[in-house]
Amino acid sequence: MRGKLMSNGELIGLTELLKDACEKRYAMGAFNFCNAETAQAVVEAASALRSPVIMMIGPMEIPLLGVRAAVDVAKSAAREAGVPVCLHLDHAYEYELVAECVEAGFPSVMIDASRMTFEDNIRLTTRVVEIARAKGVDVEAELGAVGRVDDSVVEGGNATSLTSPAEAAEFCERTGVDALAVAIGNAHGVYTRRPELDFDRLQAIRDATSAPLVLHGGSGTPLEQLRRAIEIGVSKVNVASELSRAYLTAVEKAVANGNGKTWYAQALIEAKAAFAAVVADWMNKLGSAGRFLGS
Numbered sequence: 076m077r078g079k080l081m082s083n084g085e086l087i088g089l090t091e092l093l094k095d096a097c098e099k100r101y102a103m104g105a106f107n108f109c110n111a112e113t114a115q116a117v118v119e120a121a122s123a124l125r126s127p128v129i130m131m132i133g134p135m136e137i138p139l140l141g142v143r144a145a146v147d148v149a150k151s152a153a154r155e156a157g158v159p160v161c162l163h164l165d166h167a168y169e170y171e172l173v174a175e176c177v178e179a180g181f182p183s184v185m186i187d188a189s190r191m192t193f194e195d196n197i198r199l200t201t202r203v204v205e206i207a208r209a210k211g212v213d214v215e216a217e218l219g220a221v222g223r224v225d226d227s228v229v230e231g232g233n234a235t236s237l238t239s240p241a242e243a244a245e246f247c248e249r250t251g252v253d254a255l256a257v258a259i260g261n262a263h264g265v266y267t268r269r270p271e272l273d274f275d276r277l278q279a280i281r282d283a284t285s286a287p288l289v290l291h292g293g294s295g296t297p298l299e300q301l302r303r304a305i306e307i308g309v310s311k312v313n314v315a316s317e318l319s320r321a322y323l324t325a326v327e328k329a330v331a332n333g334n335g336k337t338w339y340a341q342a343l344i345e346a347k348a349a350f351a352a353v354v355a356d357w358m359n360k361l362g363s364a365g366r367f368l369g370s
């Protein structure tokens with residue numbers, strides 16, 4: 076059904092969500108969670124704003140929760156959501172983690188072989204697409220390396236790490252991925268100076284391939300640059316660092332205000348609310364708020 080999102084309380088993959096976002100020129104926020112309450116915070120913000128949502132967990136968070144518990148927590152949050160919820164594996168660098176997550180019930184995964192050579196990236200991504208397809212799981216891959224803001228090689232855009240439009244076309248054609256993360260001057264972490272996204276490059280990538288495009292390192296990106304990226308064709312924006320910062324700041328504040336008597340659950344209740352507020356802010360900024368009109 077074209078452009079009609081559905082919600083039946085089950086976890087879904089990326090494809091339907093990104094298709095709707097592409098058609099209607101908004102972007103899906105994708106938010107990292109690490110435990111039950113951050114998962115609830117993501118989904119509760121989505122419910123309140125009638126926004127479809129992508130919740131993600133990756134190698135930085137999985138050691139806390141575990142793969143099976145991540146699926147259980149996401150399923151339980153989605154059941155209450157009343158909006159479409161995607162569970163996505165963020166930045167798996169190894170085949171084994173992807174295989175474990177596909178087996179455990181993730182409907183969507185990312186394989187990040189962007190630090191490898193072009194041919195090795197294609198080889199590993201293709202292997203992942205094969206096991207994913209067998210289970211109806213969607214796959215995001217990355218071409219050109221999105222580094223960290225404290226990685227001086229990447230910040231501001233080093234030409235050797237940015238995505239080549241010609242390679243993007245060949246990569247998507249040969250691997251058949253469902254979404255492609257691009258490096259256009261974006262970086263992970265909290266920006267230490269204003270990022271300058273390379274919109275000519277983004278447009279050339281958009282012209283070269285029809286795969287949905289993903290912008291990693293959303294945290295701290297100026298609003299007008301986000302809007303322009305969405306206008307050109309970015310339909311998924313990853314947000315993690317702002318969430319981490321909001322959560323920790325709320326815990327620190329609760330501890331400081333309690334003069335040594337803060338009850339731990341109270342600190343985490345405040346942290347959960349701060350986390351949800353950041354998610355809601357991003358849903359408004361990216362235009363996904365109010366997009367789910369169904370039931």
Ligand SMILES: [Zn+2]
Nearest residue numbers: 263291292313
């Ligand atoms: Zn990322």
